[in-house]
Structure formats: C-alpha cells, structure tokens
Amino acid sequence: MKKTSIPVITALLGLFALVGFDTNENYAPPAPKNTPIFTKVTYEGNDQVYNEYTLKEDEFFNPILQGCYPDPAITRKGDDYYMVCSSFAMFPGVPIFHSKDLVNWTDLGGVLDDITEFNPHDTGISQGVYAPGITYNPHNDTFYMIVTAFSGGLGNIIVKTKDPKKGWGSPIKLDFGGIDPSIFFDDDGKAYVVHNDAPDKGKELYNGHRVIKIWEYDTEKDQVIKGTDQIIVDGGVDITQKPIWIEAPHIYKKDGKYFLMCAEGGTGDWHSEVVFKSDSPKGPYIPAHSNPILTQRYFPKDRENKVDWAGHADLVKGPDDQYYGVFLAIRPNEENRVNTGRETFILPVDWSGEFPVFENGLVPIEIKLKMPKGVTNKTGQDGYLPNGNFTYEENFSSDNLDFRWIGLRGPREAFIKQTKKGLEITPFTSNIKELKPTSTLFYRQQHKTFSFYTTLHYQPKSEKDMAGVTAYQNEGSNYVFGITKKGSENYLVLQKNSKPNRRGKIVSEIVATEPIGLDGPIDLKISAEGDKYQFSYAVNRSDFKIVGGTVSGDILSTDVAGGFTGALLGLYATSGNDIIVE
Structure with a gap:
C-alpha cells in the first residue's frame, strides 16, 4: 500500500527539472533571492442567497461541496461514507471525502497521488481523469475506485484499498474502452463493470448516440472477462427520441431486482437522471415510466436562485435508513455564467415505490435541506469542510x-x-x-x-x-x-x-x-x-x-x-x- 503523504522526489526532479527541491526544509537548498x-x-465568500436563507438547527446548505467538484460517486461501509469526484488535470487526481452522516465532510486528499503512476503533465485542464466510481465490496472487505484516465496512456483503471484513509494501491489498467465506468458487486460475490461506450461500428444513428455496456469482472485477476461484454442500453430511455449521451451508469439491487441509473441529455442544460429495471444484472433493462427522476431543464431560465444542469448521480442509504442521491449541478451567476463550475449536491430519494425518485428533484432545487435525523450540522467546525x-x-x-x-x-x-x-x-x-x-x-x-x-x-x-x-x-x-x-x-x-x-x-x-x-x-x-x-x-x-x-x-x-x-x-x-x- 503506497502512502499518500510522501512525494516521489526523484521522479519529480526528473520530470520537472528542478534545482534540488524537497518538501523537507533540512535538505532543500537556499531559495534564490x-x-x-x-x-x-x-x-471570503459572501453570496447573497446565504445571507437571505439562514439555517435552522435541523438544516444544512446545498451544495455540500462548493466549487469545481463534479461527477460525484459515493459508497458506504458501516457508518462510514466515502465520496469521490472528478479532478481532470488537477493533482492529485480524484479528490476523496469522508463523512459519518452525509452532512459533515472531511477532505482526505486525492486517490491518484503518485506522479509516477498518474502524470497529466501535458494534459488540457478538462482532460486527465473524470467520472470516477467508488464501491465497497463486502465479500473481500475492499474499496474499489474505477475511473477513466485520459493521460499517460492509462485509459480505464481501477485502484483498491482496505482503508481509504490510509491510501490506495497502484492503478490496474483495464482492457476495455469507453468512459464513466462503475463496478457493482452482487449478493453472490459476482462483480460487473458498466460504462458508457460508442455504438457498435456502423450503428451510430445520430450525433450523441451512445450505449451502456456491461462486463463480468474477475475479482481475483482484477480484469474484465473477455467475451462477456454486451450492450444493455442503446441510446437511452427512448431511442426514437434520439436521446444524447447516456452515461455515468450505476447498478443497484433492491428487493431482488436490479436497477440501472444513468445520466442522459449531456452535461448541460438538458442534463437529467434516468433509471431502468431488470431481473438480471445483464438485462434486459426496462426504463421507468416516470423518467427522468431528476432534472432542472423544464423551468424558467430567469428563476430566482437558479440551480441547473442537474444529473450524473449516485445513490446510497443514509444514516436514517433513507436513500440519498449525490449529483452534479451548477449555480450560474446573473449573466448565466458558470464560474463556480459543476458542484456536488445531495437530495433525499424516495424509493417507497417501484423506482427511486429524487425528492424535489423535479421542481426547482432549494438552497436548504433537512438533515437526516440525529445529525448535527458541524460544517466549518472541527476540521469539517465549510459551506454556505x-x-x-x-x-x-x-x-x-x-x-x-x-x-x-x-x-x-x-x-x-x-x-x-x-x-x-x-x-x-x-x-x-x-x-x-x-x-x-x-x-x-x-x-x-x-x-x-x-x-x-x-x-x-x-x-x-x-x-x-x-x-x-x-x-x-x-x-x-x-x-x-x-x-x-x-x-x-x-x-x-x-x-x-x-x-x-x-x-x-x-x-x-x-x-x-x-x-x-x-x-x-x-x-x-x-x-x-x-x-x-x-x-x-x-x-x-x-x-x-x-x-x-x-x-x-x-x-x-x-x-x-x-x-x-x-x-x-x-x-x-x-x-x-x-
């Protein structure tokens, strides 16, 4: 297990051609004058909306991660929650956060923190790594982070750890294309990888036509099993409507059924979250009649305190035994500009019926939320990240x-x-x-x-x-x-x-x-x-x-x-x- 806090000094010297530099002051030469x-x-942040909407004791602000923290994915072991986001060409790659209650979060740094293994040195800022998935596997007590890395020829990779607070293993290169992978572990211990991909050669019907593909995954060899891949969603909810950019898939199991949740519509103002159901992890998957289950695309563009572009979500069961979904969205300024970037939001999810639905995810998203029962808001205190x-x-x-x-x-x-x-x-x-x-x-x-x-x-x-x-x-x-x-x-x-x-x-x-x-x-x-x-x-x-x-x-x-x-x-x-x- 590599450590997260020790830089690889010799590699840095070779990569950046520095003149004798080390984070240890005892060994560094005097700085030039x-x-x-x-x-x-x-x-100092001073948004008017937070001055207008003061919190009650049982409330917290949305988003939970302000600034450029897009494409969240989340997992749980016991009462520990771990969440990762995209980082693109920022370093370290794939920021990771920990919480006990989904409200108060601490920053654990980055998963990909070794420059000899992840080196985006000549990468455009919006390339690098994005759309990670994180899943805890109870069958071997191991956390898996899977992500697409557009740098250094890595492609799709997976890393593992027994404890995210103590660092991660080295990246394992996976033998498949496409983007936005996530990994699912079934009750019987079998594992599956799902991801976005292009249609089969010659079958692309329109610009933005994508598919969701699934593979069986060998947890002993840490590799997808050749020949097991198949398309489980073609185009999206209704291909006759030419849906674009079906992506960011996650599989969940509830009451013996399998649910596939994906983003659809592109990551702009038509962004949404949709869900499908199947009797088998490999399909066929039938879309919910209630799709989309999360979007902000239908509301007036001049609405007050606008939140927009909502989608790219992941689900987890909260400390009050209710489901919650984390997702990306934006808070544009008065010129409808997106300077704070795509941020991480959270909403409770109602799964009392056949399909999950984000509570208040189909109306304009509000700035405040009720906390899970028994939780105290400690944001900005005791080492927890601030918000508002x-x-x-x-x-x-x-x-x-x-x-x-x-x-x-x-x-x-x-x-x-x-x-x-x-x-x-x-x-x-x-x-x-x-x-x-x-x-x-x-x-x-x-x-x-x-x-x-x-x-x-x-x-x-x-x-x-x-x-x-x-x-x-x-x-x-x-x-x-x-x-x-x-x-x-x-x-x-x-x-x-x-x-x-x-x-x-x-x-x-x-x-x-x-x-x-x-x-x-x-x-x-x-x-x-x-x-x-x-x-x-x-x-x-x-x-x-x-x-x-x-x-x-x-x-x-x-x-x-x-x-x-x-x-x-x-x-x-x-x-x-x-x-x-x-």
Missing part, C-alpha cells in the same frame, strides 16, 4: 498544507516549500498559458461573490520573472495579475488571456500596468460580484487600489471557455514570463 514568498491568503458563506484563512504555518490547495498537471510539492517566512514558490520556466505543469498553487472559486487576497514578498530580477495571482479557467482563458520588471523598474501588470474561438490561438491583452515600488510586501486581491471581477493591490495593508477597472468574468465560465471545470484562483510564479510591459 527572487523566489516569491506568500505569507497569508484569505478567501465562510472565510478561509491560510498562513502556511501548519505542518501539512490543507488538501483544498491543489496543483495543475503535477504535484504542488514540486514547487512549494513551507518555511518560517511563509510559502515559497520556486518558479518553473513554464507560464500559465502552456500545457505543462505550472508553479501555481490553486484554490477553487466557491462563490459568485468573493474576495481572494494574499500578501506577497518579491523582488523580480528580470523581465522573465513574474509572481502574483491568477484567475484561471484553462490555459487559454485566464487573468494574470502580478509583478514583473521592465528595465530597472518594477511593474504591476494585469493581463487577459483568451481565445476568440475555442480552436483559435490565445490572444494576450495587457489590460493595465502600473509602476510599483517594492520596499516591503504587497497585498494582491481578486474579487468578484457575479460576472464583474476586479484586481487590486495595497502597499499599506488596508487601502486597495483597483488596476484595470472592472473586467468581465466571461472567460472564466464553462459556457464561454469550454471544458468541464470551474474557475481556479492561484498563487502564481514563473521564470518564463512573456508579458512585455510597454
């Missing part, structure tokens, strides 16, 4: 950096070092626009209205040096706000990087520059109210000055920039700066 040091970060409005402060003084801080295309340990002075970032030669690991420590945007500010100690030595902050959707859609040099002068620069169309070249525009004295630390801030973003600085710790006015957050939204992620806020440094101050 122009290495930026960040001494504090504060993130909250302030998160980080001074980088703890021995272990919070798991909410992530790397992109590689581990954060490759470029950060926690010291008594603060967090040092050793700059990579790659910059924010490249399909390479960047020396940027990222935090997910979790609110429509927020501020993210940090204190930076830095002296650039040349025009190639830059450090500051970034608001990032992908390599071709981002803002950079930082300090660089022109001649002997230091300048604060705000640059917008965007693509006029998604297949075009990146267009870089300097929004504003300002000469800046660096006699001491400087505070840098990113703030937003919905679609309106501002970048500001202060040299006296209080009076922030806006640089470049108010800019649009459109390029930080999925519907403009493309892909599947939400906006990330980062502490950024590079020795390969290409911004030329005029």
